[in-house]
Amino acid sequence: MQQVGESLASKIRRVSTPGSHAATKERGLATTSQIIDAKKGTFTNVVDFEKGKLRGFRVVVNGKPLSNTDIQLAFKSVKLLRKSRLP
Numbered sequence: 001m002q003q004v005g006e007s008l009a010s011k012i013r014r015v016s017t018p019g020s021h022a023a024t025k026e027r028g029l030a031t032t033s034q035i036i037d038a039k040k041g042t043f044t045n046v047v048d049f050e051k052g053k054l055r056g057f058r059v060v061v062n063g064k065p066l067s068n069t070d071i072q073l074a075f076k077s078v079k080l081l082r083k084s085r086l087p
Helices: 004-009
Strands: 012-024 027-037 042-049 053-067 071-082
Touching: 042 071
Parallel strands: none
Antiparallel strands: 012 027, 027 042, 042 053, 053 071
């Protein structure tokens, strides 16, 4: 098992899938991507909106390698990115 963690720890990737969600009148186009940080053992799902009061959000999930093909996932946090209420 330790070899799996060590090999993953050497890589941090960002997988981008821009425009993967249809545009809406309120938020415009939604752009998504995923940041994989093997050293921290996290996956961060990134969603950004073109317009609206909510700029986007981040969902962070902990990942623990169980084998060369399986990862145990556990929800960690959600961060909302709002535009300022003040002018």
